[in-house]
Amino acid sequence: MIGKLDDYLRFNETALSLRSQRQELLASNIANADTPNFKARDIDFSSALQGALARATNSAPLATTSGAHYPNAKAAADGKTLGDGATPVLYRTVTQGAVDGNTVDMDTERTQFADNALRYEAGITMLNQQIRNMLTAIQGGQ
Amino acid sequence: MSLFNVFNVAGSAMSAQAQRLNTTASNLANADSATSATGQAYRAKQVVFEAVPMESGTGVKVREVVEDASPLKQVYDPKNPLADDKGYVSMPNVNVVDEMVNMLSASRSYQTNVETMNAAKTMLLKTLTLGQ
Numbered sequence: 001m002i003g004k005l006d007d008y009l010r011f012n013e014t015a016l017s018l019r020s021q022r023q024e025l026l027a028s029n030i031a032n033a034d035t036p037n038f039k040a041r042d043i044d045f046s047s048a049l050q051g052a053l054a055r056a057t058n059s060a061p062l063a064t065t066s067g068a069h070y071p072n073a074k075a076a077a078d079g080k081t082l083g084d085g086a087t088p089v090l091y092r093t094v095t096q097g098a099v100d101g102n103t104v105d106m107d108t109e110r111t112q113f114a115d116n117a118l119r120y121e122a123g124i125t126m127l128n129q130q131i132r133n134m135l136t137a138i139q140g141g142q
Numbered sequence: 143m144s145l146f147n148v149f150n151v152a153g154s155a156m157s158a159q160a161q162r163l164n165t166t167a168s169n170l171a172n173a174d175s176a177t178s179a180t181g182q183a184y185r186a187k188q189v190v191f192e193a194v195p196m197e198s199g200t201g202v203k204v205r206e207v208v209e210d211a212s213p214l215k216q217v218y219d220p221k222n223p224l225a226d227d228k229g230y231v232s233m234p235n236v237n238v239v240d241e242m243v244n245m246l247s248a249s250r251s252y253q254t255n256v257e258t259m260n261a262a263k264t265m266l267l268k269t270l271t272l273g274q
Binding site: 020024025027033035038082110113117128131 | 162
């Protein structure tokens with residue numbers, strides 16, 4: 001039964017967790033808008049979500065015997081992946097170069113930040129609705 | 143919970159930008175200070191930002207405050223007690239226009255980071271309503 005509930009909520013839960021991690025990446029970009037040589041970074045959300053879902057559904061993940069295997073704590077510490085050690089963090093393509101080597105485009109970052117926050121809240125609303133549906137089912141519509 | 147880390151990241155940027163605003167304020171305040179504790183004219187100060195990896199995400203801090211090495215302005219004013227034998231006084235190398243631009247940029251960056259923090263706060267509050 002509990003496993004069924006997990007399955008039922010898994011999609012939105014995984015999406016929310018990725019959204020919150022992406023929000024932090026975007027916040028880092030905005031915070032470093034004036035830092036020389038800072039390179040703006042982001043994740044490819046749809047492929048990240050697919051990967052995270054595949055890992056979450058896989059009930060028996062492979063055991064890792066070496067630091068070079070995924071999920072990789074070292075890669076996460078180096079900032080090459082998100083905290084889960086598997087989602088790659090990519091560098092943004094530069095549209096207009098700056099003399100100080102900084103690649104943060106404030107317009108892109110701000111729109112992505114607002115978009116991500118809105119989608120996060122949408123995810124919360126959908127998760128709430130799922131919980132409400134499940135409660136209705138449990139209570140037999142009383 | 144990575145959303146809480148947004149507070150750390152945006153907070154580090156806010157204190158760095160505040161420090162930048164502070165140096166701008168002292169540069170503007172001392173734009174005419176012909177002498178100081180060292181006996182030399184005031185030299186403009188600038189902050190150097192550096193990205194610092196945090197728990198997760200990247201914050202920012204002020205690595206150092208550097209003094210502007212460009213030559214001091216030479217003003218002809220023979221009546222000034224600080225004038226040299228040719229009548230010139232060394233005045234600070236503060237460029238007021240540069241400092242005004244710096245001030246605007248720092249204050250806008252600060253505002254952006256406040257909004258970043260506010261957005262994270264709204265998201266966390268929304269998360270608290272789950273299941274209600």
